[in-house]
Amino acid sequence: MPDVIKPSLAGFFAGSNPTAPVHLGTRYDTSGNFLTEPGNTVVSHLVGGSPSEAVVLAVRDRMMAMPDADRLAFTPVSSLHMTLFQGIIEYRRRLPYWPHDVPLDTGIDAMTRLYLKRLEGFQGAGPFNIRVVEVVPTGLTVAGATDEDVRIMRQWRDALAVPFGYRHPDHDTYVFHITFAYQIQRLADDRAAAWQALFEDCLALFQRQAPVIEIKAPAFCAFRDMKHFEELLVLA
Numbered sequence: 001m002p003d004v005i006k007p008s009l010a011g012f013f014a015g016s017n018p019t020a021p022v023h024l025g026t027r028y029d030t031s032g033n034f035l036t037e038p039g040n041t042v043v044s045h046l047v048g049g050s051p052s053e054a055v056v057l058a059v060r061d062r063m064m065a066m067p068d069a070d071r072l073a074f075t076p077v078s079s080l081h082m083t084l085f086q087g088i089i090e091y092r093r094r095l096p097y098w099p100h101d102v103p104l105d106t107g108i109d110a111m112t113r114l115y116l117k118r119l120e121g122f123q124g125a126g127p128f129n130i131r132v133v134e135v136v137p138t139g140l141t142v143a144g145a146t147d148e149d150v151r152i153m154r155q156w157r158d159a160l161a162v163p164f165g166y167r168h169p170d171h172d173t174y175v176f177h178i179t180f181a182y183q184i185q186r187l188a189d190d191r192a193a194a195w196q197a198l199f200e201d202c203l204a205l206f207q208r209q210a211p212v213i214e215i216k217a218p219a220f221c222a223f224r225d226m227k228h229f230e231e232l233l234v235l236a
Helices: 007-012 051-064 108-118 147-164 189-209
Strands: 039-045 072-074 081-089 130-136 139-144 177-179 181-183 219-223 230-234
Touching: 007 130, 007 189, 039 108, 051 072, 051 189, 081 108, 081 147, 108 147, 108 219, 108 230, 130 189, 139 147
Parallel strands: none
Antiparallel strands: 039 081, 039 219, 072 181, 081 177, 130 139, 139 177, 219 230
């Protein structure tokens, strides 16, 4: 009998989600190689060398050490970040994921230049802190560390929707996260207990040693693939 899978993790296991991962073949291939998928975004990178980064990397290492971790394509440590607002991306050239006043066939580099101009003088909502609320096969689910942080992050997203020219359907319900990896293949149901035990241990580790994850100020970034997010403009 397969292990009982926690509802929030069900989509990562074969028995409850037999469909192919959505980005397989466009963002990465079956060998775990990341493919060209240019775009731009607003993210907060981890603070390098910080105590909380050390805990994040320890958890990532523990996941990579799992015997079936070859079902996951891990991104480089240098790419670790929390997305604050999703920019445009090559394979999502449609409304409402693109500004309504810009042609859908506009080049990615041209879009990045346009957004740099639109973001001149942008005023954000101020600093905020985040905490880990769950560990999943693809990384960390995070949220504002306090109710005030939650409010500030929401204000950031509302403010950024103006220069970006759209609000995604999940604008108000977006689940913040720090991606470690993408699924190449769903995990086997009989491995659920082992993975869930690992996640519970790791979440407890965060609660003890890194209740707040140290992140840099939000920055507008360009990327060619999921391996590197180049900071072009730090937002205030």
